[in-house]
Amino acid sequence: MTSAKRIDAEDLREFAASVYTDAGMPEDDALLVADTLVQADLWGHQSHGVLRLGWYLERIRNGVMNPVTSPEFEVDAGAVAVINGHDGVGQVLTDLARREAVRRAKTHGIAVVGVNTSNHFGTCMYYTRLGALDGCVMLLTSNGGPAMAPWGGSRKIIGTNPWSVAAPAGRYHPLLVDMANTGVARGKIYLARNKHLPIPLGWALTSTGEPTTDPQEAIDGIILPMAGHKGYAIALMVDMLSGVLTGSGFLTGVHSPYRTAEKSNCGHLMVAMNIAAFQPLEQFAARMEAFLEEIKSVPLAQGHDEVFYPGEIEANNDRRYRRDGLLLAEDTLASLKKIASETGVRAKLPF
Secondary structure: OEOOOOEOHHHHHHHHHHHHHHOOOOHHHHHHHHHHHHHHHHHOOHHHOHHHHHHHHHHHHOOOOOOOOOOEEEEEEOOEEEEEOOOOOHHHHHHHHHHHHHHHHHHHOEEEEEEEEEOOOOOOHHHHHHHHHOOEEEEEEEOOOOOEOOOOOOOOOEOOOOEEEEEEEOOEEEEEEEEOOEOOOHHHHHHHHHOOOOOOOOOEEOOOOOEOOOHHHHHHOEEOEOOOHHHHHHHHHHHHHHHHOOOOOOHHHOOOOOOOOOOOOEEEEEEEEEHHHOOOHHHHHHHHHHHHHHHHOOOOOOOOOOOOOOOHHHHHHHHHHHHHOEOOEHHHHHHHHHHHHHHOOHHHOOO
16 A cells, blocks of 8 residues: 655655664765665655665664775776675665776776675666766676576576666666566565555466465565576676676675675676767767657557657656655555654654
């Protein structure tokens, strides 16, 4: 069930930041983490929004995520860098990797920054979008705790392992692709549980391998890959890039953010391609506009009112929810109230 009361996004961001500063996170870092959560809600992805506020807080309380992030450059070689996150805040480390990748790409044309010993960072597109606005084509990969089984197997050892590609698009909102390699992000199953809704058949299996529409059975069971063996193969590739290559954990060596008493040990890989090294940025912008306009000009299929390009629906949601306010699931609101009472920041609760 969803609440009828709309919540101002900026008030929600201020509340979320106050929770993390109360837990010992520096103010700028707390604001960043809060912004990643609220931005996900604004995009319409409540599976990655303030629903997760308490999960990160519990990780700090349990000592498996350090509230003060202390990154260390293990490799600093021009266009290539590797950052040891020392169990710091995933959002802080990933934003550092984004800034470093863009900065280095402006010098070398392309740059790759790996991050190891990190934590979950929210939505991939939060970071790739910022890199796109800085004139780069961005790629970000990350691995996660076991959620799916290898193709032909019956035990989950592979994460949902999301990835994102982003590019600026001239006068249009950036092109933003962000997806997990399971048929659905695991957070959407948690959201369904919060809303007391069934999940569609085909999303997951029970722990005994039976199809299920029960979100809790899905969480305890196995989430299915997108496109069968193809999703499995892409997930493995993302794990290799994010875990094996960066020196971080991989497969069962990574733990999901939902397991709040275990160190994550996840890794990320950020790639930035400086568009100006390929062609003038103005030329690229014009070509992207033509690219998107041709996509949107395709005749509509039955039952559809518009052709959207990746990232466009999120941009529309952002405008609407910033204007009208957010509607959150009742269980999410209850969780926020509980956190407010426990942390002593109830005065900043925006509802």
